[in-house]
Amino acid sequence: MNPEKSKKELPGTDFDLEEFLPYLLNQAAEATSLSFQTIYAEKYGMTRTQWRVLANLGKFGSMMAKDICRISHVEKSKVSRAIAALESAGFLRREVKADDRRAEGLHLTPSGLDAFRKLGKKALEYDRELRGRLGPAEAKRLVVALRDLARLQSR
Amino acid sequence: MNPEKSKKELPGTDFDLEEFLPYLLNQAAEATSLSFQTIYAEKYGMTRTQWRVLANLGKFGSMMAKDICRISHVEKSKVSRAIAALESAGFLRREVKADDRRAEGLHLTPSGLDAFRKLGKKALEYDRELRGRLGPAEAKRLVVALRDLARLQSR
DNA sequence: TAAGATTGAGTACTCAATCTTG
């Protein structure tokens, strides 16, 4: 019988984008990011990087720019510009350290803390929705796999 | 005893970026994309979008720009610019359709086909490496979960 | 010289507007 594949394909490689893990990861990341993005973008005028910086400050309290870089694996110029934007939006305050005047301590303002709380609440709801879609067991397995893959280089 | 959490946290939300599925997906997607990116970027001067367009043409043979948009969920202006870049790099040829002169049939040139074969081979190797890292069973579960999540909106 | 952080130049992305053909 030797049935042909229904899709027309050129010879020379078996490669299929739809089976390529980096591509599938990207598609899932994009899809899950988009609906949450509308919340921080439309209601708070934030970019994804700004939201990440806010989330780190919300979680850890006060920290320096380089800490955010290390923890969130975001490139330093992105962090620097996100900090500047969050500051001029009134979400964040900087404070030059007395003992080392190269470094700045970053803190959320009351307005920034409020934004973090509201966005954090929405994020938790959304995350529960996603995990509910997968089921709790699959969601846990997914998290383990993603953490493993993310360990690949960390930039 | 009531032990305190070791991390310092502000009150008001339980949200933790490190547990947020969209964030974890993004980190894994970035990490897995980066090492493969060096191949198509450094050896062929391609962007991610260009590589995706090439991969679709390699898989499906000849198609129109709108087909690439639909299949790969890439925005049309990105596809349009990627096509222009691939064409001027000599990887792709366009051919205005006789029956509908709005549309263009896109085909890989011999050089484009060669690039697709070589990159496809590298991609397969890399994908096997990633799946090997997870183990075959986990890799399959991951793919199912990712496809499920990617179905969320499709732009 | 190195560390923390910012800046500049070039590239890529987003999304609405536009062009051309049907």
Added chain:
DNA sequence: CAAGATTGAGTACTCAATCTTA
């Protein structure tokens, strides 16, 4: 007007260079 595709303007990203303080 609709469909296929391109373009323009504004925004964000990348990466190397720079600035300031240690």
